[in-house]
Amino acid sequence: MSLKRLANAMIEGDVEKGKEVAQDLLEEGTTPKEILDDGVLAGMEVVGERFKNFEMYIPEVLGSAQVMHEVMDILRPKLVSSEGETSKGTVVLGTVEGDMHDIGKNLVALMLEGAGFKVVDIGIDQPAQSFVDAVKKENPEVVGMSALLTTTAPKIFEVIEALKDAGLRDSVKTMAGGAVIDQAFCDENGVDAYGPSATAAMEIAQNFVAEVKR
Amino acid sequence: MQVNQVHNSTPQFSVLSQDEREMIFRGALEVMERVGGRFYHQEAIELFKDSDAQVVDESLVKIPSWLTLQALKEAPGKITLCSRDGERNVHLGGNQVNFGTGSDCPFIYDRETGERRRYTRNDVYEAARIVDYLPHIDFFMSHGLADDVPHDETYDRHQFFSMVKGTKKPLVVTAVDGEGLQDLYQMELLLTGSEDEFRLNPRFAVYIEPSSPLAHSQECLEKILFCAEKSIPVIYTPCPSAGATAPASLAGMLIQTLAESLQGLVLSYLKKPGMPFIMGGVVTIMDMKTSNYCYGAPEMSLSSAALTDVSKYLNLPMFSTAGCTDARVVDEQAALEAQISIETAFLSGASLVHDIGYLDSGLNGSLEMLVLCDEIIGMVKHLGKGITVNEEHLAADLIDQVGPGGNFLTSKHTHRHYQDEFYFPTLLDRHNIETWASRGKKTIIDHVDEKLEKILGSHDPEPLPEGVEEKMKEIIEKADARAEEAKSKK
Numbered sequence: 001m002s003l004k005r006l007a008n009a010m011i012e013g014d015v016e017k018g019k020e021v022a023q024d025l026l027e028e029g030t031t032p033k034e035i036l037d038d039g040v041l042a043g044m045e046v047v048g049e050r051f052k053n054f055e056m057y058i059p060e061v062l063g064s065a066q067v068m069h070e071v072m073d074i075l076r077p078k079l080v081s082s083e084g085e086t087s088k089g090t091v092v093l094g095t096v097e098g099d100m101h102d103i104g105k106n107l108v109a110l111m112l113e114g115a116g117f118k119v120v121d122i123g124i125d126q127p128a129q130s131f132v133d134a135v136k137k138e139n140p141e142v143v144g145m146s147a148l149l150t151t152t153a154p155k156i157f158e159v160i161e162a163l164k165d166a167g168l169r170d171s172v173k174t175m176a177g178g179a180v181i182d183q184a185f186c187d188e189n190g191v192d193a194y195g196p197s198a199t200a201a202m203e204i205a206q207n208f209v210a211e212v213k214r
Numbered sequence: 215m216q217v218n219q220v221h222n223s224t225p226q227f228s229v230l231s232q233d234e235r236e237m238i239f240r241g242a243l244e245v246m247e248r249v250g251g252r253f254y255h256q257e258a259i260e261l262f263k264d265s266d267a268q269v270v271d272e273s274l275v276k277i278p279s280w281l282t283l284q285a286l287k288e289a290p291g292k293i294t295l296c297s298r299d300g301e302r303n304v305h306l307g308g309n310q311v312n313f314g315t316g317s318d319c320p321f322i323y324d325r326e327t328g329e330r331r332r333y334t335r336n337d338v339y340e341a342a343r344i345v346d347y348l349p350h351i352d353f354f355m356s357h358g359l360a361d362d363v364p365h366d367e368t369y370d371r372h373q374f375f376s377m378v379k380g381t382k383k384p385l386v387v388t389a390v391d392g393e394g395l396q397d398l399y400q401m402e403l404l405l406t407g408s409e410d411e412f413r414l415n416p417r418f419a420v421y422i423e424p425s426s427p428l429a430h431s432q433e434c435l436e437k438i439l440f441c442a443e444k445s446i447p448v449i450y451t452p453c454p455s456a457g458a459t460a461p462a463s464l465a466g467m468l469i470q471t472l473a474e475s476l477q478g479l480v481l482s483y484l485k486k487p488g489m490p491f492i493m494g495g496v497v498t499i500m501d502m503k504t505s506n507y508c509y510g511a512p513e514m515s516l517s518s519a520a521l522t523d524v525s526k527y528l529n530l531p532m533f534s535t536a537g538c539t540d541a542r543v544v545d546e547q548a549a550l551e552a553q554i555s556i557e558t559a560f561l562s563g564a565s566l567v568h569d570i571g572y573l574d575s576g577l578n579g580s581l582e583m584l585v586l587c588d589e590i591i592g593m594v595k596h597l598g599k600g601i602t603v604n605e606e607h608l609a610a611d612l613i614d615q616v617g618p619g620g621n622f623l624t625s626k627h628t629h630r631h632y633q634d635e636f637y638f639p640t641l642l643d644r645h646n647i648e649t650w651a652s653r654g655k656k657t658i659i660d661h662v663d664e665k666l667e668k669i670l671g672s673h674d675p676e677p678l679p680e681g682v683e684e685k686m687k688e689i690i691e692k693a694d695a696r697a698e699e700a701k702s703k704k
Contacts, residue, residue, distance in 0.1 A: 150320050150359050154366055180320045
């Protein structure tokens with residue numbers, strides 16, 4: 001019942017209620033793993049679904065994410081190491097060099113986190129080498145690249161080339177998104193998938209991880 | 215004889231009162247003093263250091279209000295852009311409204327296949343040719359972003375070449391960086407003749423866009439400084455989206471946008487006082503369901519008109535936005551969004567109204583949309599003519615002559631006035647249903663297509679003067695060679 005209350009706090013974006021219910025649950029003896037799976041992620045699944053169906057606005061979704069982050073801060077120290085491995089997979093995300101835009105990328109990060117992924121966001125204006133370094137360090141299944149400008153879109157190709165040069169290209173799946181990106185651009189530049197929206201990017205990452213595990 | 219008569223020679227429209235305009239301006243001054251802006255350019259920082267502005271760290275600059283007021287005092291409220299022939303026909307300031315395209319859309323629908331594909335140099339030329347023909351479009355921006363170029367870093371020169379070949383109308387140009395702008399200026403001087411001549415009769419203004427909130431990239435600042443040096447009109451126009459890169463409250467977005475624009479003005483002033491400066495802002499909202507940057511939102515038209523009110527308070531020309539849409543194809547949504555923005559921008563009295571013909575939230579530079587918008591502008595301009603109210607036009611004598619039950623078709627008064635008083639559409643279908651059916655039941659989209667085919671098949675722009683094309687190509691080739699060299703070094 002209380003797990004449901006936590007999920008509702010997530011959906012409502014009520015940080016205080018979320019933290020309170022999570023504390024109560026821990027005191028009642030619910031395991032951190034259960035709270036994570038049946039409270040936090042269950043709530044975010046509803047949020048993701050509603051966002052996808054245009055039933056929720058972006059500021060509300062960001063409110064839900066805020067609850068998720070605060071509850072995770074409570075849970076993280078209590079999750080035993082084996083339970084910490086609950087991640088559905090790891091995604092390295094960044095906006096390419098010369099491009100300062102981060103709203104789209106942040107939404108993708110949010111949807112991925114809500115779906116249980118570990119997201120390593122390397123930030124905006126990132127040269128190809130930063131993507132390579134992050135891949136070496138984090139060993140992700142997926143790399144996501146964002147570009148809003150026609151002048152910076154070609155930098156996506158540079159990231160792909162740098163991954164090749166570092167011998168890492170085959171160890172990851174790649175996806176790209178942003179206003180000026182389309183399927184043809186991804187095909188021409190050797191990007192595995194084009195994500196036209198945050199929810200689409202999340203689904204692509206889920207499919208990639210499913211492929212890897214198969 | 216009557217006395218104390220006041221006549222509206224045009225309709226009257228405004229969003230903000232004098233007091234509200236002042237509040238927006240004071241809000242912008244507050245942001246400039248309290249928050250400041252980031253300037254990523256060494257010379258810009260040096261210029262601020264030598265002034266009374268406060269340079270807080272390596273890029274953050276806070277500007278005192280008196281310095282902004284000083285810069286405003288020196289800025290000319292009147293700028294004139296000229297055609298290739300030096301015709302002074304685009305006047306900015308004083309409620310003169312001029313309509314034109316936007317620039318750098320990556321996509322176009324192919325006329326043959328209907329497929330969405332990348333823009334080419336030839337598409338930019340075709341867009342220029344259409345604008346050259348259309349009577350209600352006053353200036354040209356590239357509409358599309360030429361993708362079929364040897365280097366991304368030199369696309370601006372190739373694009374500019376297609377623009378000047380395609381139309382004689384005044385231009386607004388975009389450039390990759392300061393070096394790109396220098397090349398465009400050199401190319402234009404081949405037509406204008408000399409720097410002196412350009413100063414008095416500028417063929418183009420330069421579109422420069424800082425990054426909201428409150429950041430000015432190196433490339434932006436290179437361009438402002440070059441423009442100030444050469445007295446090239448600058449359009450400094452942020453593109454905030456309310457709720458994402460600016461406050462969700464429209465007044466909050468307006469003070470931030472104005473602060474961003476005026477930060478550019480102060481830099482231009484510090485480089486050289488009194489250089490031609492046009493304020494601007496594509497002030498719109500982020501759609502909270504899709505994160506779309508909205509080109510067809512009523513909030514955009516309302517905010518743009520309000521910012522235009524403020525521009526008049528400051529006596530600066532204003533760069534505004536209309537004739538664009540979030541619709542993905544030319545459909546009913548496209549038409550209604552374009553109509554609302556064109557009418558609002560026109561009535562607001564903005565100096566340069568750009569983005570006419572944008573489809574797909576600024577991603578598709580549509581040729582069809584251009585033709586459709588030309589008609590909307592024609593109709594809206596007709597509203598601007600207002601109603602002449604005098605004895606001849608009140609026509610009481612005529613009504614008496616014709617009398618109850620008569621008709622006015624044969625009267626001399628009708629012959630005298632109908633051509634001036636009426637608007638004659640070129641796309642709107644007013645045939646009765648039988649005639650309409652017998653002519654193929656055409657919709658406005660069919661009429662747009664036919665007109666577009668006619669223009670493309672028949673309108674040839676005046677060729678460039680002898681020898682100019684070759685000299686322009688030399689400049690482009692040199693730029694490409696430099697890009698090639700830089701690439702091989704990498």
